[in-house]
Amino acid sequence: xxxxxxxxxxxxxxxxxxxxxxxxxxxxxxxxxxxxxxxxxxxxxxxxxxxxxxxxxxxxxxxxxxxxxxxxxxxxxxxxxxxxxxxxxxxxxxxxxxxxxxxxxxxxxxxxxxxxxxxxxxxxxxxxxxxxxxxxxxxxxxxxxxxxxxxxxxxxxxxxxxxxxxxxxxxxxxxxxxxxxxxxxxxxxxxxxxxxxxxxxxxxxxxxxxxxxx
Numbered sequence: 001x002x003x004x005x006x007x008x009x010x011x012x013x014x015x016x017x018x019x020x021x022x023x024x025x026x027x028x029x030x031x032x033x034x035x036x037x038x039x040x041x042x043x044x045x046x047x048x049x050x051x052x053x054x055x056x057x058x059x060x061x062x063x064x065x066x067x068x069x070x071x072x073x074x075x076x077x078x079x080x081x082x083x084x085x086x087x088x089x090x091x092x093x094x095x096x097x098x099x100x101x102x103x104x105x106x107x108x109x110x111x112x113x114x115x116x117x118x119x120x121x122x123x124x125x126x127x128x129x130x131x132x133x134x135x136x137x138x139x140x141x142x143x144x145x146x147x148x149x150x151x152x153x154x155x156x157x158x159x160x161x162x163x164x165x166x167x168x169x170x171x172x173x174x175x176x177x178x179x180x181x182x183x184x185x186x187x188x189x190x191x192x193x194x195x196x197x198x199x200x201x202x203x204x205x206x207x208x209x210x211x212x213x214x
Contacts, residue, residue: 072126145181
């Protein structure tokens with residue numbers, strides 16, 4: 001069956017649906033098994049539980065932002081293959097979103113209250129970079145995923161050692177984020193200028209510090 005050609009109204013309505021399923025709580029049911037399934041829950045101290053919840057809230061906020069970024073790129077992508085790749089990556093990362101939310105529930109915590117802001121800001125950035133051309137969209141994806149992998153690696157060092165359930169989720173996310181970045185590079189991602197990369201890191205730091213608490 002051939003893919004249906006979407007007109008501007010179709011894309012707008014699809015975008016509204018994507019936004020709602022991203023920022024709504026509870027998240028959509030994941031299509032794949034949670035990496036933490038089968039791993040016993042450890043009785044964390046109150047301090048360790050609060051810290052783990054803060055880190056997983058940051059990871060959840062990052063996945064909300066990733067949805068906005070990918071969907072913003074897909075909305076303006078000039079090449080149908082690139083748009084499809086962006087949407088497929090966004091669909092895969094919905095599982096990450098659901099896994100993080102499930103873990104937050106287990107830790108008696110909730111997602112960031114600023115999720116609509118994380119999504120909207122990232123969507124605008126994604127669409128704006130996409131207007132410059134698909135190679136720049138892919139460049140933003142590649143750089144974003146590289147920074148996300150660094151971020152997840154730091155969380156694996158900061159999560160309580162006994163919190164094996166959170167660690168299993170983060171480890172699987174890191175593997176898949178790395179693959180998404182490599183896919184973008186193979187598809188022709190342009191290397192971003194150094195000032196842009198620095199600005200992305202600063203923006204990520206603000207989101208991380210805020211989402212940990214709110």
